[in-house]
Amino acid sequence: MTVTPSVIKTVIVEREFAHTPEKVWRALTQPHLISEWLMKNDFAPVVGHSFNLQGEWGGVLDCEVLVVEQLKTLSYSWNLKHDDPAFDLRSVVTFSISPTATGTLLRMEQSGFRPDQRQAFGGARAGWPQFLTKLEQVLAERT
Template identity: 45%
Template structure:
């Protein structure tokens, strides 16, 4: 899906793609919110981190390095709307020459659970490998989240 978004410099970014992963969980929004915003829980299903749900807070996700990636994701919290929306930027490779995206989580209460939507936006036309890698990673993270919530 293509949609115009703004890049960090503020000029329109044409032809960017947004990755969307959605799932309905049989748990209330409060339980999912905890998994998204409490650092020790985030570490169990996504990556080690020093996250705090405070707008403007800079934090990192950390994973084992792999070829072409040092295992560090540099982030800054953009939106904290408890039990409804959480957003942060997501950068790899350093702020100067690295890649930057925005992650937005939306929680919607449903009968008997919560619809969770994750959007990672800002993939440029030259970032097909990053888009496919992110899709793989988020599918894995969602599976980990499901297992954590069931335990």
């Protein structure tokens, strides 16, 4: 009998913004700005801080800040508890920012999707580009 190891799936979206790394960092770390492009939250950029993201669909994500490297990296857990344990999602979202000649390259990676989580993985693949489009609007208008 051959056992195939589980393959953990990852969603990666990269986008270049015509804004400074400082401006992108503010949009990633200030709760009122996060609310405008991602979800309502009680975020604080402090390692170990537990916070919630409240989706428009009524769901609540339980999160914890894992890494804060000013103007470089922000990482937090992204966990969704479901009535059916098969739909529980335990993942990590990491934002990496790098200066470019014309602004900032933002790399978003959400890792930890199990092979049986096709719906969650598909939702993340469709959702993150939309969130980053909203982020671009926030950067242009608010920061």
